[in-house]
Amino acid sequence: MKTVSSPLLVLKSVSKSWREFQIKDVNLEVRRGEYFVVMGPTGAGKTLLLQLIAGIHYPDSGKIILDDVDVTYLPPERRSIGYVPQNYALFPHMLVKDNIGYGLKIRGYSKNKVEEEVQEISVKLGINHLLERMVSTLSGGEQQRVALARALIIKPKILLLDEPLSALDPETREEIREYIKEIRKILKFTAIHVTHDFVEAVDLGDRMAVMFNGEILQVGEPIEIINNPRNELIASFTGAKNLFKGKVIARRGELAEIDLGGVRIYAATRKLGEVMVAIRPENIVILLEKARISARNILEGIIEEISEKPPYISLKVDAGLPFTVYLTRNALEDLNLTVGKRVYLAFKASAISVF
């Protein structure tokens, strides 16, 4: 019983300094089956953290426990870890199928067995049309899928993804993000995903850690961190983005009705199922009365907080969900807005980002 409920991966005050990068006294637990995102700016030591977990480097001090085994100084080949580096590092001297089968071939599986399993995972991951291709002919998104297949075929205890979306163009990025969600449903792996992009963290992460300068500053569910950033640094990095998780529950032509947990909004999107919704604070208009307006979304709320956010004034409005709105001081004075006042938030269905 204890084994099953114990965390899959535990880092106990792990420290390491390597070249210009540092990890300082990191304590972390990743639960079984969890998609864990580590978010931080470039140079925070995120890649080094993954490499310590993978065994590519050994910590200067501290312990790494994987599946109840101390793996701190175990070489990478004895850890059973899937590692997808930032550039994917597909072996250029092998075909796609040989890349994917590499981990099984190295384990001494028969040629037939390897081929069979490569076929199986490729079908699952939707890349079986790529198997005979040269690695150099793949697009960025295809490379990413192949790299995932190569890492997942060995059924690793944990999958490590180093900025898996950063090398892709915005469209492919979104596509691969959906793809990761899909294959997670099929293969149910545990993963650590490292990124500097808050949207990825919120969209993919069951839980997340915020990392600055080699230190973990906060761990929790993304929504928790948005609502209660432990300090200014974290707050500035997560940003006031009116970022919500929701579900498309109905459609009217181009318009989708999205349930954000109680609050319902309309957005122009063709997406279905679970989505992320972001509304920039500059794009929300405040009305004192309901008017005939082209904005599809009008939410009633109460001003909770008014603060300076040069050059703007920032309002926090509770409209079922916590919204942030930026106004000019001028508008604030003109409308006579004060804490506790009842207002209407209006924003256009076309001004909402859905992803």
Place this chain on the structure above:
Amino acid sequence: MKTVSSPLLVLKSVSKSWREFQIKDVNLEVRRGEYFVVMGPTGAGKTLLLQLIAGIHYPDSGKIILDDVDVTYLPPERRSIGYVPQNYALFPHMLVKDNIGYGLKIRGYSKNKVEEEVQEISVKLGINHLLERMVSTLSGGEQQRVALARALIIKPKILLLDEPLSALDPETREEIREYIKEIRKILKFTAIHVTHDFVEAVDLGDRMAVMFNGEILQVGEPIEIINNPRNELIASFTGAKNLFKGKVIARRGELAEIDLGGVRIYAATRKLGEVMVAIRPENIVILLEKARISARNILEGIIEEISEKPPYISLKVDAGLPFTVYLTRNALEDLNLTVGKRVYLAFKASAISVF
């Protein structure tokens, strides 16, 4: 008389193909004192065009007339042209002052004379604190300024700028754009500026040419091209961005009142003088009556055109200036919007980009 009023630079059906790039039958006139922008996507042949004008390559056919002289096959050193390539190409084996003075030294000016003129132009261009520096220690913006000084010190007949802002980060980009405007006032040079960015073209260009696939598709004032793009391709590239030129005429705290030629709007900016204003079509709300709203700008207008712009509906509204607004079909039907209807456009001062 004729000489003074004749165009400074004339390209007569110039064609050239070089590696994967092409120039096809280009005819172009650049007037004396004019800031001329050539806009087109990557690979359109913009750099090759500049190199033909500079004499780095010779055309396969056609003529290039500079200041009434046929320079088609004249080598670059006999054209008197200032050339600032995309990477600036500051000579890394010389100090900043020797870079700037290179053109004069090569002309056999005395050491004192060179030093004097370097000093003079550096003061004018605000870079005299950089003179003793190594090139490798300069920031991108500083390199750009030095490259401009090096090109301008020889008093070229025309200055050629190859994507001068593309290698810079957004902030420096804006700074250098202002800088170019400033030094143009002081030194009054004629320039051709090549870019893929429409904003640069509108902000800097007296006139502009749109280039696709080695061909010049349209020439004219930026505002002319926005309002009357000759074809769909140009229209798609210039985009419906509600881009206007204006002047800050008053300030109220963080708020600036900007005159866009008749129409006045408020925007949150600290800028003064001539500015560019952009309002994204998604960020404009349509009201049927004036309401108590936090949006600082409410303009009355008449719907001129309603068209599909999947996934949105695009409205053209004449509100003194031509505005484009994106709505969902839903909003269109709800508000019963039709061509000829009188509406109010509302947009927030904080949702306007000023540059």
Place this chain on the structure above:
Amino acid sequence: MRRVENLFLTFSILGSVIVFALLAPMAIIFFMTNPIQIGEALMDLEILNALLTTFTAAAMATFSALIFGTPLAYVLARKDFALKNLLESLMNVPLAIPHSVAGILVLLAYHSRSSIGEILSRIGIVVEDSFWGIVVAMLFVSAPIFISSARSGFSMVDETFEHVARTLGAGHFKTFFTVTLPLAFRSIVSGIIVTWARAVSEVGALLIVAPYPKSIALLVIERFEAFGLSAAIPITALLLLIGIIVVLTLNYISMR
């Protein structure tokens, strides 16, 4: 009218002097001989023996450089340690000294009464006037070339490939042989060819360490001294042909 590019014209004229100086001697020899003479040279038992000796010795020297130099090159490419730079420089010294001096150094260190030579002679390796002497002398002057080539090949292989292979379950050795080595293959192969060619070309060190058995380079000298210039022509043409093949092969490898 298009302007002639003066600089390229002038530079081409200047440059053609050295092109001519290098290529004329190679061209001339083919006018002074013919395929039959070259064929006859190949039937000459002394020439054949010398070729065999030289090619085998060069192959053994190259093989030794490969076996011991490849691991060294990999360590140099992947690990930093004190004085690494100095070590790498010193290993190139054999390329920067007169070949006869290289011969003296080799003979002095490895002759059968030296401390190292005594140990070597117990396993049957005597360098004076022996096939082994040719091998050792060739190794000394050519191994640095192989090490540089392999080292730069390994440096160009992104370490991330190795990291991924190891997480996939390959041990460090398996990773080296299935990932690193194949990716550095081209550098290794051109290293082998250049090293072998350098070994074949040696004269000075062989004259000191092992004038016998007769290697082909020394046979050319012997023929020249005994029978004059014309006697050396067919064998020269033959060896020039081999040299041209080597160079074109290298070009082919680097082009792919």
Place this chain on the structure above:
Amino acid sequence: MRRVENLFLTFSILGSVIVFALLAPMAIIFFMTNPIQIGEALMDLEILNALLTTFTAAAMATFSALIFGTPLAYVLARKDFALKNLLESLMNVPLAIPHSVAGILVLLAYHSRSSIGEILSRIGIVVEDSFWGIVVAMLFVSAPIFISSARSGFSMVDETFEHVARTLGAGHFKTFFTVTLPLAFRSIVSGIIVTWARAVSEVGALLIVAPYPKSIALLVIERFEAFGLSAAIPITALLLLIGIIVVLTLNYISMR
């Protein structure tokens, strides 16, 4: 407990075999001689003369390579033309043939009764047993090295620098000397050093073309053959020292 990295351990052990094989001979010689003996070698008039002959000849060969090879290298770096690749390959053939074969080729092409040699002899250049013979032989085996080095140096200079210089009023030649050459300076300088060292190291071609005047590499052989191994030690140590200085200078240049 930290795991020992087996592969690096094994590879270091394997690699140290070749490190030892290369460095031991150089180390040993310094135990067999002393500064006084080396100093005495420098007072030996025959040695001094041979050194002077060799260094001067090598310098002249290098200078010729510089004067004619630099323009050639620039053309190769900037212009594409038919068979350029083949031409570049063929110019490297002198590096891939036995040095005695190189000597035969040079002698055959340039001896005083050959068509080229006759022209050369009219301006006083005779190659057989002459200082000029040493220079020409050295040039043939070392110029390809200079050309490669300069060419790669020029290739690394972005053409845009030249374009800008020309718009600023510098002609093509002025641009070359004020911009291109200074930017390729480091490659040119290391090319000069390596070329000179290669010229000094030559034995085989000199034996064929010009055994006299005595060059230092041949003097080492002569001393060794006449007086035995120990007589060659001081001069060997001296030349080894020079080689070490050359290599460390090169390292310094590439480090900067």
